[in-house]
Amino acid sequence: MRPEHSDLYSDHNWKPNPALGMPLYRQIADYIRQKITTGEWSAGYRLPSQRTMATSMDVNRSTVVTALDHLTAAGMIEGRHGGGTYVCGSGWHSMAHTTMPNWSEAAQEGWYYPNLPEIQQINQTEFQPDIIRLGTGELAPELLPHEAFNEILRTLSYRPHTLNYIEPQGSLELREALSAHLQTTGIPASPDSILIVSGSLQALHLISVGLLPRGSAVLLEKPSYLYSIHAFQSAGLKLSGIPMDEEGVHMGHLERAIQTVKKMNGDGHNESFPMLYTIPSFHNPTGNVMSSRRREELMTLARSSGISILEDAAYQELWLDHPPPPSLKSDDQEGRVLHLGTLSKAVSPGLRLGWLVGPVPVIRRLADIKMQTDYGTSSLAQEAATLWFADGHHTSYMERLRPELQRRRDFMLDLLQRYLHDIARWTTPEGGFYIWLQFTIEPLSIRRLFHACLEEKVLIHPGYLYDRLDASHIRLSYAYASQDEMERALICLAQAVRRLTTASL
Helix, strand or coil: CCCCCCCCCCCCHHHHCCCCCCCHHHHHHHHHHHHCCCCCCCCCCCCCHHHHHHHHHCCHHHHHHHHHHHHHCCCEECCCCCCCEEEEECCCHHHHHHCCCCCCCCCHCCCCCCCHHHHHHHHHHCCCCCEEEHHHHHHCCHHHHHHHHHHHHHHHHHHCCCCCCCCCCCCCHHHHHHHHHHHCCCCCCCHHEEHHHHHCCHHHHHHHHHCCCCCCCEEEEEEEEEHHHHHHHCCCCCCEEEECCCCEEEEHHHHHHHHHHHHHHHHCCCCCEEEEECCCCCCCCCCCCCCCCHHHHHHHHHHHCCCCCECCCCCCCCCCCCCEEEEEEEEHCCCCCCEEEEECCCCHHCCCCEEEEECCCHHHHHHHHHHHCCCCCCCHHHHHHHHHHHHHHHHHHHHHHHHHHHHHHHHHHHHHHCCCCCCCECCCCCEEEEEEECCCCCCCCCHHHHHHHHHHCCCCCEEEHHHCCCCCEEEEEEECHHHHHHHHHHHHHHHHHHHHHHCCC
């Protein structure tokens, strides 16, 4: 695994106080000494870079260097060949504590893969002040249904509610409300076929460890959201990307991938058939919508080849111009499709609530694993979600949200045409959050562009997070930034692109 990179975890709040009668370098040295002696920064921990510390502490870099020199002389930190400053694992530390655990080393030994460094940096940076979140997959706070949830919470305060554990599949009342809601979308799902989960990510984790043997193949669109997380890879599954065209996943490539897996199974390498993970409606990150014809072709191929399908419907209700074609699950007569839904995208990321629809044996198997993991999703969150659907909040809220997202999308498209028409191309998404923008100017390093924008307080999502070989795309979102922030950020983006390409010539 990759070595720990603590630049991503530096303390951005603490600063030395010039009003104290102590030199700034002494204050910094004492601060770092305390981190080490309390065990927060353990042996082998890599300190933030000198530049990072100087910026976050609002001091000259030379002040930081002086502080680090004193700590090095005291035997508390050391520079290593290849760069970086680390907490010593010997010397004073080992003498004072005869058997100190090396937590930095232990943190690299777990079987779960760490996030890519850029994803870790995005996750940390999103919560810093003054950052313009130009790629984030989340609704702006002012778009969230605060008044509706205030009403729901008031209602709950007058109702009897449980503070105890509830049954493994989740609240029966919520599953009944979801069953009724799914029926309106063409999905006949009884409460017994629904599992309540703590967001879509938990469902992906449960599926990866509960249904698929290690070494199984998971087919997916390329690019795909799954490339930016490690739930499947950490479970020992093999991801195989399938190219897309304007109608969705490319059927010829998919058929060949299925045949390849079958040949491997015939050689005794694996006894399972592959699962296809797909986001057919308002795909993440491209925004594409799988056509009705392609959905029919896909279901026909699934029946003839025997593959199962995991349909991620996170964005399905976020249509802007017209509704997407019916979900794959609505055409499933054999229990072949697992249908994944969530409230995180359209309603509330903080509620952490989603659902999985599938055959009863699958739901019971995953419910058992979920109980071993967290003993059930919050009962209070489930009660709130029950009222959200049962009292009609969902339908009325979506009717208000869609026009606002449409205005934001159109505004961003106008800005792109104004500032990036000569250096990039894009398509108009019919729903969801994202514009998949491809730069047409060369040479351009997307990784350098990511860091150049970050220095200007603009946070973008590089395309290589969704396809490791991608060298020309970024994912933009019109769901979070305000109109003023969008314009300032896109001006900054255009300037950074031109500056980097000019410098490379």
